[in-house]
Every structure is written in structure tokens, then in C-alpha cells.
Amino acid sequence: MNLSRNWLSDFVDVNDIDNKAYADRLTITGSKVEGFEVLGDDIENVVVAKVTKMEKHPDSDHLWVCRLDAGEVHGHDIQIVTGAQNVFVGALVPAALPVAKLPDGVVIKAGKLRGVESNGMLCSGEELCLTESDYPGAEVYGIMILKSDAGAPGTDMREVLGLNDYIIDFKKVVYFSTHFLHKRLAISAIRAMLLLKNSLYASQYLLSVSEPPGLSL
Numbered sequence: 686m687n688l689s690r691n692w693l694s695d696f697v698d699v700n701d702i703d704n705k706a707y708a709d710r711l712t713i714t715g716s717k718v719e720g721f722e723v724l725g726d727d728i729e730n731v732v733v734a735k736v737t738k739m740e741k742h743p744d745s746d747h748l749w750v751c752r753l754d755a756g757e758v759h760g761h762d763i764q765i766v767t768g769a770q771n772v773f774v775g776a777l778v779p780a781a782l783p784v785a786k787l788p789d790g791v792v793i794k795a796g797k798l799r800g801v802e803s804n805g806m807l808c809s810g811e812e813l814c815l816t817e818s819d820y821p822g823a824e825v826y827g828i829m830i831l832k833s834d835a836g837a838p839g840t841d842m843r844e845v846l847g848l849n850d851y852i853i854d855f856k857k858v859v860y861f862s863t864h865f866l867h868k869r870l871a872i873s874a875i876r877a878m879l880l881l882k883n884s885l886y887a888s889q890y891l892l893s894v895s896e897p898p899g900l901s902l
Contacts, residue, residue, distance in 0.1 A: 690851040704851050718853055725848030727788045731808060732759060733831060733840040734780035736772060744799045751807070755780055756839015766803035771827035777835050778828050779808040779842050788814040813842070820846060 690707065694700065702710075708718045734753040742748035749772060753763045759782055772778065782805040785793040789812075795804045810816070810823030817824045821832070835845050843849045 688853045690853070691849070707851070708853060720854040722852045722854070724850045724852060725843035725846070727790075728786065728813070728843055728848065730783075730785035730793075731779055731781045731787070731813070731842040732756065733777055733836045733838055733842065733845060734759075734763070734807075735838045736774050736776045736778060737762075739772065739774055742766060742799060742801060744801075748798060748801075750801055753778075753780055754838045755782060756837060759839055761838075763804050764802055765805050765807055766798040766801055767807045767828065769807060769809070769827040771825065771830065772807065776828075777831040777833065777838075779813060779831065779845075781806045781808055781812075787812055813846075815846070 690704075704721065704723070708721060712718050732755055734755040736751050737754050738752040740750045742750055747770070748766055748768050751765050751767060751772065753765060754761045755763050763780070763782070765780060781787060781793040783793060783795040785805065787793065787808070791812075793806050795802070797803060806812075807828045809827060810820065810825065810829040813823075813829070815823035815829070820829070823829055831845065841849065
């Protein structure tokens with residue numbers, strides 16, 4: 686059985702509690718933690734970027750030299766060369782900036798393509814190991830074009846994809862009903878956090894729900 690930390694954070698502010706303390710507190714309540722998973726741990730330094738300018742590569746008939754805004758931290762004028770033909774000025778795209786790590790283990794560094802500097806790579810859905818069910822347009826041939834509300838330039842792609850989460854795996858225990866199991870685990874989770882926090886609203890809410898949305902069997 687799994688519990689999303691993001692779901693719990695909707696009711697109790699646990700941002701200042703590290704993952705180990707989070708798991709330990711849950712165990713104290715009697716909900717045995719068997720393991721955990723950090724979603725998006727295999728993606729690093731891939732952010733939302735906005736294409737601001739495009740020019741044909743001087744030594745290629747199919748490459749484009751793109752200028753991108755990747756936000757305050759990463760820079761407002763980054764140059765990346767791409768061979769994708771579906772990119773356009775104004776598009777929001779996933780940009781892997783040096784040094785980036787992709788889910789398949791590929792590391793992206795700065796380099797040159799036919800003599801022109803390229804400070805990263807624009808990513809397709811396939812390169813991020815995504816399917817259409819993960820994000821609309823992920824299986825389109827070419828670069829994955831993000832929705833207009835995906836996030837401001839510089840936003841971590843893990844946040845866009847809902848992968849900035851920490852999932853606790855609990856030991857499965859036999860109870861009289863799934864309904865009781867859901868409620869017990871939810872209450873145990875909130876009690877664990879209340880050892881450090883105080884949220885009357887959260888505890889009242891959890892006592893009223895039958896199948897908390899952040900739980901999965």
C-alpha cells in the first residue's frame with residue numbers, strides 16, 4: 686500500500702521534515718514502512734524553456750539554432766541546436782541543461798553540433814520515457830510541446846509531470862474491510878505528522894473520508 690507525501694502535504698505542512706523523519710514518524714504510529722520511492726529521481730536539470738528565436742544552422746539544411754528563456758536561475762538567453770522540425774517561436778519545451786540526467790541514464794553536456802555551440806538538448810517525450818497517458822503530446826514525433834500553463838520558464842519538469850513526490854510503501858495488513866484499512870492508514874499518517882505539527886482541519890477531514898485520494902493498494 687502506498688501513500689503520497691504530496692497528498693498529505695495538502696492538509697499538513699511537512700515541507701521542513703526530511704523523508705527519513707517522515708517515514709520514522711509513520712512507523713511509530715503502527716503503520717510499518719517497508720520502503721519508499723522518490724519519484725523523478727532519475728531526471729535532473731530538465732526544465733521548462735520558452736523558444737524566443739530560431740535560425741537555420743549555417744552548415745545544415747535540417748538543424749535549427751534556438752534561443753531559449755529558461756528562467757532567472759538558468760538564464761534568459763540559452764542557445765541549443767535541435768534537429769526537430771516541430772519547434773516554433775513561443776513554444777514551451779522541456780530543455781535538458783548541462784549537466785542533465787535523463788531517465789535512461791543519458792547525461793547531457795554542453796557541446797557543438799557542426800561547429801555551433803549547443804548548451805543542452807530539447808527533449809522529446811520518448812527521451813523522458815513518457816507516454817501519452819503521462820502527458821498529452823508525449824508521443825508526438827519531435828520535441829514534446831508543453832501546454833501553455835505548464836509553468837514559467839525554469840520550472841522543474843518533475844513538477845510539471847507530477848514527479849516531485851515521495852511515496853511511502855506500507856506493509857500490507859489484513860483488516861476487516863478495505864474501507865477500514867484506508868481510514869486507519871490515513872489517520873495513522875496524520876497522527877505521525879501531528880507529532881510535529883498541529884492541524885485540526887486535517888485530522889477532522891481524514892476522520893470523514895472513506896478512501897483518501899492519495900492512497901493506492
